[in-house]
Amino acid sequence: MIKLEMQGVTLGYNRHPVLEDISLRASPGELVGLIGPNGSGKSTVIKALSHVISPVSGRILIGGRDIKSTPRRELACQVGVVPQMPLLPSTFTAFEIVLMGRNPHLGLFQSEGPRDWAIAREAMEKTGTTPLANRRVNELSGGEIQCLMIARVLVQETKAILLDEPTANLDIGRQVEILDLIRRLCTEKKLSVLAAVHDLNLAAQYCDRLLLINERRIHAEGTPAEVITDRIIKEVYGAENCVYTHPVNGLPTVILSAARHKTSKEKA
Amino acid sequence: MPSNPVSARPVSTYVSGRRTRLYSILGLSAALIAVVALATSVGSVKIPPPTTFRILLDGLPFVDIAPTWPGAIATVVLDIRLPRVILAGLVGAALATAGATYQGLFRNPLADPYLIGVAQGASLGAIVGFLLPVSSPNPVLGFGIIPLLAFVGALLATAAVYALARVGKTLPVTTLILAGVALGALLGSIVSYLIISSGEVMHGIIFWLMGSFSLSQWSEIGIVLPYVAVGTGVIIVFARLLNVMQLDEEQAQQLGVNVERLKLVLLAAATLITAASVSFVGTIGFVGIIIPHAVRLIWGADHRFLLPLAVLTGAIFMILTDLVARTVLAPTEIPIGVITAICGAPFFLYLLRRRKKVIF
Numbered sequence: 001m002i003k004l005e006m007q008g009v010t011l012g013y014n015r016h017p018v019l020e021d022i023s024l025r026a027s028p029g030e031l032v033g034l035i036g037p038n039g040s041g042k043s044t045v046i047k048a049l050s051h052v053i054s055p056v057s058g059r060i061l062i063g064g065r066d067i068k069s070t071p072r073r074e075l076a077c078q079v080g081v082v083p084q085m086p087l088l089p090s091t092f093t094a095f096e097i098v099l100m101g102r103n104p105h106l107g108l109f110q111s112e113g114p115r116d117w118a119i120a121r122e123a124m125e126k127t128g129t130t131p132l133a134n135r136r137v138n139e140l141s142g143g144e145i146q147c148l149m150i151a152r153v154l155v156q157e158t159k160a161i162l163l164d165e166p167t168a169n170l171d172i173g174r175q176v177e178i179l180d181l182i183r184r185l186c187t188e189k190k191l192s193v194l195a196a197v198h199d200l201n202l203a204a205q206y207c208d209r210l211l212l213i214n215e216r217r218i219h220a221e222g223t224p225a226e227v228i229t230d231r232i233i234k235e236v237y238g239a240e241n242c243v244y245t246h247p248v249n250g251l252p253t254v255i256l257s258a259a260r261h262k263t264s265k266e267k268a
Numbered sequence: 269m270p271s272n273p274v275s276a277r278p279v280s281t282y283v284s285g286r287r288t289r290l291y292s293i294l295g296l297s298a299a300l301i302a303v304v305a306l307a308t309s310v311g312s313v314k315i316p317p318p319t320t321f322r323i324l325l326d327g328l329p330f331v332d333i334a335p336t337w338p339g340a341i342a343t344v345v346l347d348i349r350l351p352r353v354i355l356a357g358l359v360g361a362a363l364a365t366a367g368a369t370y371q372g373l374f375r376n377p378l379a380d381p382y383l384i385g386v387a388q389g390a391s392l393g394a395i396v397g398f399l400l401p402v403s404s405p406n407p408v409l410g411f412g413i414i415p416l417l418a419f420v421g422a423l424l425a426t427a428a429v430y431a432l433a434r435v436g437k438t439l440p441v442t443t444l445i446l447a448g449v450a451l452g453a454l455l456g457s458i459v460s461y462l463i464i465s466s467g468e469v470m471h472g473i474i475f476w477l478m479g480s481f482s483l484s485q486w487s488e489i490g491i492v493l494p495y496v497a498v499g500t501g502v503i504i505v506f507a508r509l510l511n512v513m514q515l516d517e518e519q520a521q522q523l524g525v526n527v528e529r530l531k532l533v534l535l536a537a538a539t540l541i542t543a544a545s546v547s548f549v550g551t552i553g554f555v556g557i558i559i560p561h562a563v564r565l566i567w568g569a570d571h572r573f574l575l576p577l578a579v580l581t582g583a584i585f586m587i588l589t590d591l592v593a594r595t596v597l598a599p600t601e602i603p604i605g606v607i608t609a610i611c612g613a614p615f616f617l618y619l620l621r622r623r624k625k626v627i628f
Binding site for chain 2: 050077091095097117134
């Protein structure tokens with residue numbers, strides 16, 4: 001079990017700050033949602049937590065250890081990433097791509113063995129990707145590739161998982177299926193999960209806690225009911241009076257109306 | 269989605285694919301031995317292959333066969349033909365390996381061993397060697413000044429490309445390719461200028477540039493072999509990481525690959541084996557770009573199999589093309605670079621058309 005933490009972190013590309021003085025954490029068993037408008041820096045947070053970029057200032061701690069002093073292979077045994085719309089080499093099969101998740105667990109002179117193959121097979125069964133196993137990845141749809149990436153991160157067997165828009169390419173059936181799986185793993189295996197989510201309704205349904213980032217800072221933080229409110233959504237997204245209560249589970253739900261269909265609540 | 273019974277068993281299909289490629293490696297190793305025996309049998313003096321084979325076996329340590337052949341025949345086989353065949357095999361293996369490495373590292377199907385300045389650097393070095401008033405071969409070195417200068421030129425050119433392409437602590441692949449192409453063009457035009465102003469050594473220079481194994485000796489193998497063996501070994505050790513690099517660099521880092529260190533190690537190894545090879549035999553084209561693609565078309569993209577298969581296929585291909593180059597118009601030798609493309613291109617185009625799937 002490991003905790004992910006950012007302490008007063010400023011992130012940027014070429015000294016142009018994208019995020020300033022960000023502090024956040026994700027604890028074991030907790031699913032934290034990262035929400036915010038386009039270009040607010042959700043993916044940048046994920047790149048920083050997986051040490052693809054280094055912070056300009058501040059500290060990033062993975063299980064209490066500074067990410068700067070953690071060797072890359074060790075880090076990849078602790079933190080797995082599901083990238084957004086990844087480019088995959090067309091000549092590999094889906095099974096080979098999933099098996100690459102074992103890479104951080106293998107030394108330079110080692111190769112995957114029967115145990116690693118079994119782990120990959122199990123992950124493909126869990127994510128419903130077994131029928132794709134021997135297909136080349138250039139033949140797969142965006143949604144199928146997204147599921148493969150989830151399978152790969154399971155194969156990586158990390159204690160923390162970062163997801164960048166894990167449901168962006170999925171139909172609603174697959175969205176619920178994949179997020180249910182992530183939710184279950186997070187609770188059962190006490191994983192620390194941080195997911196950048198574009199869809200506010202999915203974020204409200206699945207996350208324990210939400211971090212709303214806007215204009216280089218954390219604008220709001222708390223339970224979905226605390227973060228997704230009429231006031232905050234208007235401040236950040238400009239959409240007025242669109243938060244309702246889910247009829248079944250009472251969680252906040254965003255429902256949009258076109259201007260020509262505005263009703264009394266929105267005009268109020 | 270229709271699921272077929274093969275896809276339902278991902279592991280067994282994957283494992284049987286691995287086994288097939290393992291058998292291919294064993295089969296090609298046997299073929300390589302047969303090709304060496306064949307190539308040492310053919311030449312101006314015809315020697316029956318069984319005799320050649322016995323002479324070769326007798327030449328091995330701990331093997332002693334009662335000679336049934338004249339001593340002169342053994343000299344032809346062991347001191348004239350065998351070094352030439354082995355050097356051709358070494359160079360073919362090295363260029364194919366380096367090509368596969370560059371293609372993998374740059375994720376670019378057009379990459380070949382000469383992409384980042386090795387060939388132009390070696391050519392410039394060699395031409396300086398031709399133009400210098402130094403007797404060749406140099407008695408101290410045991411070989412000519414030309415290979416030495418070609419080797420130095422190749423390494424200097426690559427080092428310059430590397431330094432030019434570096435951005436901070438990272439080495440962006442596109443910058444590296446662009447710097448290589450630009451510096452290559454600069455060196456190439458200097459080479460062209462030196463060729464037209466070289467006077468009576470022009471023929472020698474052009475022959476060197478087109479590549480030839482006609483001056484092969486055991487002493488050269490002693491120099492080339494360590495580079496090729498160590499460099500190829502290092503590259504094969506990193507083959508699994510090279511697979512992960514086929515994802516983008518960001519994903520490779522997130523899967524635990526130290527991307528910048530991997531680039532440095534693989535570039536150094538691939539450059540050294542290329543430089544060592546071309547220094548002695550000239551800048552032979554085509555092999556380094558086409559053999560890796562042919563291997564990938566037939567056996568797939570997993571570098572743990574791709575690289576050993578490229579070593580064997582490159583060696584066999586180069587030995588056979590050299591055999592054609594020295595026998596077709598005997599006693600005149602055709603430059604090897606002419607033969608590699610004439611023999612290799614149609615075969616590659618056939619592969620390209622036969623397989624309808626994406627190749628890179």
